[in-house]
Amino acid sequence: MSKTLDLTTTPLLREGWEEELNKMILSHYAPKWNAKIGDKITEGDYQFVKSFEKELIHAKKNGYYQTKQSILSYIEDYRLQSEFFRSRLYGLKIKDEFESIPLTTRDDLQSHITEIIPSDIDLSKMVINPTSGTTGKPILAPNHPKAIGCYVPLIEYSVEKFGVKPIHSPKSSFAIQLCYQEKTIEYATCHSLAGGAKFAKINIHPNSWNRTSDIQNFLEESSPQILTGDPYAFESTMKMGIQYRPEAIHSTALELTPALRERLTEYFQCPVINFYSLNETGPIAYSCPIHPNWMHLLPHDLYLEVLSEESGFPVPTGNIGEFVITGGRNPYLPLLRYKTGDFGEIEFGPCLCGDHFPRLRLLSGRKPVYFQKTNGETINPIDVGRILRKKPFIFQFQVEQTKRQEWECRISLESEIKNDEIYWEIEKNKLQKELEALFGEKSNVLISTNFPLDGKKQLAYINSYQIQTEANG
Numbered sequence: 001m002s003k004t005l006d007l008t009t010t011p012l013l014r015e016g017w018e019e020e021l022n023k024m025i026l027s028h029y030a031p032k033w034n035a036k037i038g039d040k041i042t043e044g045d046y047q048f049v050k051s052f053e054k055e056l057i058h059a060k061k062n063g064y065y066q067t068k069q070s071i072l073s074y075i076e077d078y079r080l081q082s083e084f085f086r087s088r089l090y091g092l093k094i095k096d097e098f099e100s101i102p103l104t105t106r107d108d109l110q111s112h113i114t115e116i117i118p119s120d121i122d123l124s125k126m127v128i129n130p131t132s133g134t135t136g137k138p139i140l141a142p143n144h145p146k147a148i149g150c151y152v153p154l155i156e157y158s159v160e161k162f163g164v165k166p167i168h169s170p171k172s173s174f175a176i177q178l179c180y181q182e183k184t185i186e187y188a189t190c191h192s193l194a195g196g197a198k199f200a201k202i203n204i205h206p207n208s209w210n211r212t213s214d215i216q217n218f219l220e221e222s223s224p225q226i227l228t229g230d231p232y233a234f235e236s237t238m239k240m241g242i243q244y245r246p247e248a249i250h251s252t253a254l255e256l257t258p259a260l261r262e263r264l265t266e267y268f269q270c271p272v273i274n275f276y277s278l279n280e281t282g283p284i285a286y287s288c289p290i291h292p293n294w295m296h297l298l299p300h301d302l303y304l305e306v307l308s309e310e311s312g313f314p315v316p317t318g319n320i321g322e323f324v325i326t327g328g329r330n331p332y333l334p335l336l337r338y339k340t341g342d343f344g345e346i347e348f349g350p351c352l353c354g355d356h357f358p359r360l361r362l363l364s365g366r367k368p369v370y371f372q373k374t375n376g377e378t379i380n381p382i383d384v385g386r387i388l389r390k391k392p393f394i395f396q397f398q399v400e401q402t403k404r405q406e407w408e409c410r411i412s413l414e415s416e417i418k419n420d421e422i423y424w425e426i427e428k429n430k431l432q433k434e435l436e437a438l439f440g441e442k443s444n445v446l447i448s449t450n451f452p453l454d455g456k457k458q459l460a461y462i463n464s465y466q467i468q469t470e471a472n473g
C-alpha cells in the first residue's frame, strides 16, 4: 500500500500521524476515498501562520481592524512590487485620494492576473483553485499554502467564539466537510497547523459508500469536533436521518436563512456558525454568537469598504452597498479595492460578544435589485426578505417582478408543511396577502414551492419587468 502521507505533500509530518490517519482511512465504514492531499506547509510557512495568528489574537483583543489610514502601507508596499498596483495608482496621492483609486473587478483578476502577481516572487509554490461566480464564468485565484494555512487560525478563532476548543492532536478529528454531489473528491489528511489533527472531506451521496448505514457509523467513529459544509449538504444530512452531534456546525455559504439555521440548531443540537469566505479573499466574516444575523469582519488584515453602486462612495451606516476589499495575506493575489459582488450593510461599535470588529449583514443575492410598487414607488427588497424570512417553513426563496402588477415568489419549503395541504393553503394565503399589501393595490403574487435548495448562490431578487422596460425605453 502506498503511504497516505509523505514529506512531499506534508513536509512537517510527525511520527505517529500516519498511524492515526490510517485508522480513519482504513475504517470498515470508510467512504470510497479518491484523493490524497497534504497541507504543503513548510517550516517557513508554519512560522508565517503562527505570527499571523498572534497578530490576529492581539488585534481582536484590542479591536484593531484595518482602516483607510492603516491600509495605506500595504498599498504602498505593493505599489513597488505589482505592475497592476503601479498602473492603477499612477499619479495618485493615495492618502488624500483614496476614493479615486479604481476598483478591481473579477474581470481584472481574469485579464490582468500576470500584472497583479508581484514581479520578483517565487512562483513555485502556487496553488490554483478555479472559482465561479453568478456569471458562471470561472476565474483563477492563485494562492500560496501559507495563505491557505491561515484559514486554520481564522476558523479556530470563529469556533472558539462558540465555545469549541480545537484539540491539537493526531488522535483528534477537527472537522469533516460534508458534500452531497454525484461525484467529488474525498480525502482525509492530518494538518500540521493543528498539531496533526485530522480533517476529511466526504460525500454523503450513497454513491460513495458500500452501505448507506456506514455514513453514520463513520461519523461516530471519527467523531469530528465540527461539521462543515454548505446548507445543501446539511439539508441532505437531515433528510437522510444521519444522527451525529458535533460541537458546532460551520456553514460556508451566504444563503443560510434564519429558518434553516434554526432547524440545523435543533437537529444537530449545537451552535450553527455562518462563515463568509471567498476564494479570492479567504475568510471575510463569521456570524456573531449573540446577533446571528450579523457577521463580524474576521481577519485583521482586510480593509472592508461598503460602497454605493451608483456613486462609488462609501454608503452611510444602515444603507446597502457592495463589499469592497483591500489587503489580505495571499502573496500571489494582493487585493486593491476588489469588488466582491456581495452586497449588504455595515455597523461599527463594540459588541457584547467581545469581538469589536465591524459587523456586516449580507443581503441575499449578489446585486441589489429594487422592485416597483404598482403606484411607481420603489420597494427595498429587504422588506420583501423580512416577510419571507420570518416564516420558519421557508428555507430559500426567489422573488421576481415579472410585470408592472405581477410578482412570482418561488420558495423551497420544509417538507412537513408541504405535506399538510390545509395548513399550507392557509399560510400561503397569508403570505400572498402580506406581499400584495407591500407591492401595492391590484398587485398579484403567484407563489410556487418548487424552488430548489441546492446550495448555489441563487439570486434572491430579480426585476425582469424593469429590465424589459429599460430595454424598451
Ligand SMILES: [Zn+2]
Residues within 6 Å of the ligand: 288, 289, 290, 291, 296, 351, 352, 353, 354, 355
Ligand atoms: Zn458580536
